[in-house]
Amino acid sequence: MSRYLAVVGERCVACGACMKVCPKNAIAVKHGVRAVVSPEQCIGCGLCVKTCPAGIIKKVERE
């Protein structure tokens, strides 16, 4: 397991920019409402964090 994990904040606009950059297909927009991270697949690379135009994804340390 990676040390870090992406976490999507409240104000997701469901644009899908994050899922386009994720190298592991670990993040996807669900039902057109918001992006959801799959913790098993996420490697905490932070690409989505830098891409999200709403600036609402955070890289956090896994528990």
Added chain:
Amino acid sequence: MKKKRWYDYLWIYTPVYLVLGMFNILFAWLGMIEFLIPLGIALFGGGKLFCNQYCGRGQLFDLLGNRLKLSRKKTPPRFLSSPWFRYGFLAFFMTMFILMIITTVHVFSGAQDLKQAVTILWTFKLPWQFAYHGTLLSPGVAQFAFGMYSIMLTSSILGFVTMVLFRPRTWCVYCPMGTMTQGICSLKEGK
């Protein structure tokens, strides 16, 4: 890099649209595609597939900002993603859209003359008669085209500016179509 699919080239749509409208404004009617398809997808259970996969505008800003490095890639201001701003902008956008339809109806009925101008940012009128060569139909058809083109050009300008200033797809945060389709999906999810 992920494997490219046919729909990864839809970014071509926006530049082609804007150029066609400089030759003949009636092409502006093609803009209806960008209204009806996303709404249709959202209404019929496809979620935000349009934004996530097919929207040429989102792809174009991605291309300009990332590939051509035109974006400063700074985190956009927080207010942009607030529901107040997003739904407020949607309401404003729809109001202007309805006013445009009313003008079109007036021109159809002959109560108002056709204005051969493209309005950017809802304020500045650009003379655009060079792209109007008459129509066999009612001048109202042309009036709608001028209105539609104004909307497309305005959103391209706003999107371009925020692409440069902030992250490439900043427009997607306050894009009225994006807000509307997400709103529909949220309602359907009952959240």
